[in-house]
Amino acid sequence: MTDPEANRGLVVIAAIALGVVGVALLFKGMDFLVDRLPARYQEAVRPWVFVGPAVFILGIYLVYPAINTTVLSFKGRNSQEWVGLQNFTDIFTDHDSLISLRNSLLWVIIVPLFAVGIGLAFATLADKLGRRAEATAKSIIFMPMAISMVGAAIVWLFVYSFRPPGFGSQIGVLNGLWTGLGNNPVAWLLQEPWNNLYLMIILIWLETGFAMVILSAAIKAVPEEIIEAARIDGANDWQIFWRVTFPTIASTVVVVATTIVITVWKVFDIVFVMTGGNFGTSVVAQRMVTEFFTFRNAGHGAAFAVILFVAVIPVMAINVRQFRIQEERR
Known part of the structure; x- marks a missing residue:
C-alpha cells in the first residue's frame, strides 16, 4: 500500500x-x-x-x-508559557475580534430566522400541491444542499462580481441588472455593513432546502382528524396553520432552528472565499482559523475555538431536550 x-x-x-x-x-x-x-x-x-x-x-x-x-487557550502564541485569561481578554478588548463576535451573533439571529421561515413557507405551500408538482418543487428548492459551502460561495461570487468602469463589461448578475437600469456598478461585497447580509443570503439559500424537507415531513405527520375538526369548527387555512399545524410541529421547528444555529456558528468557508474576512465581514470561525494558520497565534486561535465551543453547548442541549420530548410523545 x-x-x-x-x-x-x-x-x-x-x-x-x-x-x-x-x-x-x-x-x-x-x-x-x-x-x-x-x-x-x-x-x-x-x-x-x-x-x-x-x-x-x-x-x-x-x-x-x-x-x-x-x-x-490559556497559553501564549507558541503554546509554551501560561498566560491565564490573557487570550480571552485580548479577544474581548480587540476591535477586530469584537467585530467578528458581533457578526457571528447577527448570523446566528438572521440566518436561522429566515432559513426556517422560508423553509416553513415552502413546506406549507408544497403540501398543497399535487404529488408530482410537490416533488418537483421540493427537488428544486433542496438542490442547493447538494453544493458545498465553497461551491456555493463561488457561485455567488458570480452574482456579486464587480468590475470598475473601464475594466470590461460586468459579469456579475446583480451588476448586470443594476447597470442595465442605467446605474453605475456597485462593489456589493465592499458595502459595509450590508456585505454581511449579502453573505448571509448564501447560507440561507443553502439551508432553506434542509428546513423545508424536515418541516414538510412534520406537517404531513399532523393528524388529518385534527385538521378536519378545525375546519368543521369554521377555521380557515390561516387559523388552521397557526392554531393547529404550527403548535403540533413546534418541537420540530426548534430542532431545525437549533441545527441551523450550530451550522451558522461554524461557518467559515463562505466568508473565507467571498471576502477573506475583510471589509468588516469576519466571523468567529474564520478568525479562529486565521489566528491559527495565518498569524500563527495558537493561544488566540484556541481561545476563539473555546468561545465557539461554549456558544454551541447550550444549542446542543436544547436540541437533545427537544429530541427527548419528541420521543416521549411517540
Missing part, C-alpha cells in the same frame, strides 16, 4: 476490505471472550464491549482535541 506506483483503486478496495474484515474479526473476538465470562456478567459486559471501540475512537478524535484546545 505504500508503493506510489500501485493502482489507487486497488489500494482503496484493499483498505476497505481490510477495514471491514478487521472490524468484523475484532467484534467476533470480543464476543467470543464475553461468552467465556460467567453468565451473570455477560449481559452487563456485552454492550460495553461493543460500544467500547467507538467510545475509544470518539475520545481520541473529539474529547482529547477539545481538552487540548482548552489548555492551549
Whole structure:
C-alpha cells in the first residue's frame, strides 16, 4: 500500500476490505471472550464491549482535541508559557475580534430566522400541491444542499462580481441588472455593513432546502382528524396553520432552528472565499482559523475555538431536550 506506483483503486478496495474484515474479526473476538465470562456478567459486559471501540475512537478524535484546545487557550502564541485569561481578554478588548463576535451573533439571529421561515413557507405551500408538482418543487428548492459551502460561495461570487468602469463589461448578475437600469456598478461585497447580509443570503439559500424537507415531513405527520375538526369548527387555512399545524410541529421547528444555529456558528468557508474576512465581514470561525494558520497565534486561535465551543453547548442541549420530548410523545 505504500508503493506510489500501485493502482489507487486497488489500494482503496484493499483498505476497505481490510477495514471491514478487521472490524468484523475484532467484534467476533470480543464476543467470543464475553461468552467465556460467567453468565451473570455477560449481559452487563456485552454492550460495553461493543460500544467500547467507538467510545475509544470518539475520545481520541473529539474529547482529547477539545481538552487540548482548552489548555492551549490559556497559553501564549507558541503554546509554551501560561498566560491565564490573557487570550480571552485580548479577544474581548480587540476591535477586530469584537467585530467578528458581533457578526457571528447577527448570523446566528438572521440566518436561522429566515432559513426556517422560508423553509416553513415552502413546506406549507408544497403540501398543497399535487404529488408530482410537490416533488418537483421540493427537488428544486433542496438542490442547493447538494453544493458545498465553497461551491456555493463561488457561485455567488458570480452574482456579486464587480468590475470598475473601464475594466470590461460586468459579469456579475446583480451588476448586470443594476447597470442595465442605467446605474453605475456597485462593489456589493465592499458595502459595509450590508456585505454581511449579502453573505448571509448564501447560507440561507443553502439551508432553506434542509428546513423545508424536515418541516414538510412534520406537517404531513399532523393528524388529518385534527385538521378536519378545525375546519368543521369554521377555521380557515390561516387559523388552521397557526392554531393547529404550527403548535403540533413546534418541537420540530426548534430542532431545525437549533441545527441551523450550530451550522451558522461554524461557518467559515463562505466568508473565507467571498471576502477573506475583510471589509468588516469576519466571523468567529474564520478568525479562529486565521489566528491559527495565518498569524500563527495558537493561544488566540484556541481561545476563539473555546468561545465557539461554549456558544454551541447550550444549542446542543436544547436540541437533545427537544429530541427527548419528541420521543416521549411517540
